[in-house]
Amino acid sequence: MVTDEQIFKLLTPFADGxxxxxxxxxxxxxxxxxxxGLAPSARNYIAQQAEAALAGLDGIDAVRILQTAQRSAPDLIAVASGKGGVGKSTLSANLAVAMARAGRAVGLVDADIYGPSQPRLLGMEGSKPVAEEKKMLPVIGAGGIPFLSMGQLAKPGQAIAWRGPMAGNAxxxxxxxxxGSVRELIVDLPPGTGDIQLSMVQKHKPIGAVIISTPQDLALIDAARAISFFDQAKVPIIGVVxxxxxxxxxxxxxxxxxxxxxxxxxxxxELNLPFLGxxxxxxxxxxxxxxxxxxALGDGPIAKAYADIAAKVADWADQRTANMGG
Ligand SMILES: Nc1ncnc2c1ncn2[C@@H]1O[C@H](COP(=O)(O)OP(=O)(O)OP(=O)(O)O)[C@@H](O)[C@H]1O
Ligand SMILES: [Mg+2]
Structure with missing residues (x-):
């Protein structure tokens, strides 16, 4: 089997960096x-060179070159549930960490205006992001995850009672x-289907949503409600945790x-959705x-469980990119 290192070596002569x-x-x-930063003719040239250089490698039947432009905004992946307290925030943090451990450029947005929890989960309570040219700079949390939280926009302990437009602006x-180079942004949503979820799907359409539920019947009924919310908004469901x-x-x-x-x-x-773990x-x-x-930073069975879910989400995102790439 060919290694990533060999592939790098084959591409360096014309695609260094x-x-x-x-x-x-x-x-x-x-x-x-x-x-x-490249003109279309230069892109085509590099893509052709890459295909030629990689064709016929041991164990490789097909080569696909995905062209990206680094400055584009990251893809959003929403983590949602119908019911509160089922573990969205815990999953969001650990999904981000597990995906980062697998080598992906992941960031996290804590969109929960009612109970922001990412500053605590990522070990950065009290952190205050600074702004540069009117845009916020993410804070780096546990596992090297860049993140921003609704909790950083308000004073600690201050009840956030934003409605509609204010929540949307936040x-x-x-x-x-x-x-920066973050490609996938995990969005930890508040429970249910309120203002934040609406402005999420209307203004910042996620590429997909992960639905989390506990095994109880009532939680599952709420989960089904969240699923139908994303269905109506034409946001694909990546799967259920x-x-x-x-x-x-x-x-x-x-x-x-x-x-x-x-x-x-x-x-x-029953709903014909993938089960993620x-x-x-x-x-x-x-x-x-x-x-x-x-x-998810550990190495026991729990970290493994998060890593398995992260791998499925990553595969889904790659598959989507591949399909879009033609
Ligand atoms: N698998 C688990 N085992 C044990 N405790 C868990 C597990 N998942 C989450 N918890 C705990 O359950 C509580 C709720 O989890 P979390 O805050 O992630 O839920 P949530 O869905 O984001 O809640 P909310 O709807 O309030 O935002 C937390 O104290 C968390 O540490
Ligand atoms: Mg939460």
Whole structure:
């Protein structure tokens, strides 16, 4: 099998500094090339050279060159639920960390005006982003994740009672910030389908939404409501995550199912949506989160569970880019 290093070497002579993500799957090699600042003829030339250089490599049947221009705004991926407290913010932080660990340029926007939690989850409570040329500069949180939070726009503890346009303007400030080379922006939404969700889908259309639910029936009914909200807004559902499924006893390690288990997977199947995975109810997740150390940074089964979900989301995003690239 050919290694990423070999691919880099083959491309350097004519695309030095422009090689981005490399992905080999099922005999298909996809290479991202940053073509910013180049005239169309130069882009075509580099793309052709790249295809020629990579054709016929060991184990590669097809080569696809994805042309990107670095200055474009990042793609938004919304994390949503119908019900509050099911774990959106925890998943958002850990999804971002796990995707970053897999080598992606990910950032995070905490769009929860009612209960912003990312400054705490990413270990940056009290952080105040600065503005440059009227745009905010993201703060770097745990795991090297650049992020911005509604909580940074207000004083700590100040009840945020923004309505409609104000909430929408605040969201725009966070999304239209200096995201630099960030390609994917995970957006931690407040629960339900209110003003923020509306301005999200109307002004900053996400490329897709991840729906999270606990296995209980009631949570699943709410999740279905969130799903239909995104359906109506023509935002594709990337898939469903089941959180707090199965309780791991901190003393004996036994697994029990206080909220049931498998409900979200069954619901996803019924709705013909991909199931992205499950995260157990584990007090360690809560403790690590409270300490500002996302458990996805670890190397145990919990980190693995987040990494598996992150890989599915990343695959979905790559597939989408590949389809758009023609
Ligand atoms: N798998 C889990 N195991 C244990 N505790 C968890 C798990 N997922 C989340 N929690 C805890 O549950 C609480 C709620 O999680 P979180 O804040 O992520 O939910 P949320 O959906 O964002 O809530 P809200 O709707 O208020 O924004 C937090 O204390 C968090 O640490
Ligand atoms: Mg939250």
């Amino acid at each position: 422009r090689v981005g993500a490399i992905r080999t799957k099922d005999g298909q090699l996809t290479v991202m090339l940053d073509m910013s 969201l725009t400030q966070l999304v239209d910030a200096h995201w 089941e959180n707090m499924s199965g309780y791991i006893c901190p003393n004996c390690g036994d697994v029990s199912n206080p909220f049931g288990a498998g409900g979200a997977e069954a619901a996803a199947k 499950r995260i157990p109810l584990d007090i360690a997740i809560r403790h690590a989160s409270d300490d500002g150390v996302p458990p």
